[in-house]
Amino acid sequence: MLTRRRFIQAGLTVALGSILTGYGGYRLSASLQGTREALAALRASRTPLALLEGYREFRGVIHAHTRLSHDSHGTPAEILSAASDAKLNFLVTTDHYTPDIFTEGMQGLQENVVVTRGVEAPLGCTRDRGLGRRCGAVLAFGLRDPFNPDAFGRGKPLFDAIHDQGALAIIAHPRGAPDAAYFEWADGMEIYDIADIMRDRLVEVPRYLLDFLLAHAEYQDELFVSIVERLNWHLRQWDRLTRMRRFVGIAGNDAHQNLAIFGLHVDPYPLIFRALNTHIVVPTETSEALVILDPPLSEGRLLAALRAGRVFSSFNLLADASGFHFVARRGDAGQILGVIGDQVGMQEGTVLIVRSPVPGELVLLRDGFPVSRTVGRSLSYAVDRPGVYRVEVSLRVMDRWRPWIFANPIYVRG
Numbered sequence: 001m002l003t004r005r006r007f008i009q010a011g012l013t014v015a016l017g018s019i020l021t022g023y024g025g026y027r028l029s030a031s032l033q034g035t036r037e038a039l040a041a042l043r044a045s046r047t048p049l050a051l052l053e054g055y056r057e058f059r060g061v062i063h064a065h066t067r068l069s070h071d072s073h074g075t076p077a078e079i080l081s082a083a084s085d086a087k088l089n090f091l092v093t094t095d096h097y098t099p100d101i102f103t104e105g106m107q108g109l110q111e112n113v114v115v116t117r118g119v120e121a122p123l124g125c126t127r128d129r130g131l132g133r134r135c136g137a138v139l140a141f142g143l144r145d146p147f148n149p150d151a152f153g154r155g156k157p158l159f160d161a162i163h164d165q166g167a168l169a170i171i172a173h174p175r176g177a178p179d180a181a182y183f184e185w186a187d188g189m190e191i192y193d194i195a196d197i198m199r200d201r202l203v204e205v206p207r208y209l210l211d212f213l214l215a216h217a218e219y220q221d222e223l224f225v226s227i228v229e230r231l232n233w234h235l236r237q238w239d240r241l242t243r244m245r246r247f248v249g250i251a252g253n254d255a256h257q258n259l260a261i262f263g264l265h266v267d268p269y270p271l272i273f274r275a276l277n278t279h280i281v282v283p284t285e286t287s288e289a290l291v292i293l294d295p296p297l298s299e300g301r302l303l304a305a306l307r308a309g310r311v312f313s314s315f316n317l318l319a320d321a322s323g324f325h326f327v328a329r330r331g332d333a334g335q336i337l338g339v340i341g342d343q344v345g346m347q348e349g350t351v352l353i354v355r356s357p358v359p360g361e362l363v364l365l366r367d368g369f370p371v372s373r374t375v376g377r378s379l380s381y382a383v384d385r386p387g388v389y390r391v392e393v394s395l396r397v398m399d400r401w402r403p404w405i406f407a408n409p410i411y412v413r414g
Ligand SMILES: [Zn+2]
Pocket: 063, 065, 094, 120, 254
């Protein structure tokens, strides 16, 4: 938003002035080079995993703004070029509302990327002044017809109107959503939002701002990795909601390419698209002749996977997470009973299995609490009671575990 941007720019200029005066003989943090070496080692330790039988995986980005938003100038050409460089299979655009979204917005297969257009509609704020401004929104995508959120206010009729169009309603910037009821009406929430984090770090951590100014050309990726943190509030809220029903957790890129400090772009599309990806798991299909079909990704399959919570999010700047899986099987190597997002009945012999292409810290949580933790490439856990089971994977980068993968739950019902 324009006002927010202006606040940020003003704040940053003041902050920078005080840092440069205070630091005197500043030297670039050695940790950026260390991070680079640690990431190279992680990538070298990656072993591709066999595809999960019966499923395919696709990679994309959710929550991107284009020039149709008042706060972005991104053209289709530069967005598609960044999407292709990041090897995306899909992109969900969520511009701030303008009727042009439905006449000029990208939609359908664009080059090799399936694009679904949507709208980001404001829900009000929990703090609406200054640099710490926090305002919630709902992302509506998968809309059949042109949709003007302003016609429905900010209450339940807005969510009903989204659902009437067969679309998904995902709460963005959830800490800013001023009414708990929004979460009851929505299908899911952002468990991460890059724009929120970048803004907070730039404003609150002078060291990051200075590193950015001095090292951004050489260490763009490492600077990004240095701000990746687990968002405890978001994850607690998500765990609270999944205990009641399926509630999809999505990491939002919130790409604008609009935040610049002294002319340097902090959030260029190519970086933001590579930094964080949404991976979806799509079942293969079987023809009448019992031949396994590998259909290409379509908007319909994309939306079905998102709705079903067959989603994991990954900070792929650390390492490529494709091939990761979390499944429920009958016994260690038996039939698949369910994948992420699925509900499975509690039965004897159910084992939850996690496989990671890179060795890391694998944590299995039940109803928000860790029940199993291991360092390595795989974890298996004999289920002894119903619950909402989800997985986080972190990777060791220098002296710290950095969050890497957040997988949606498997819901084991009694
Ligand atoms: Zn946005």
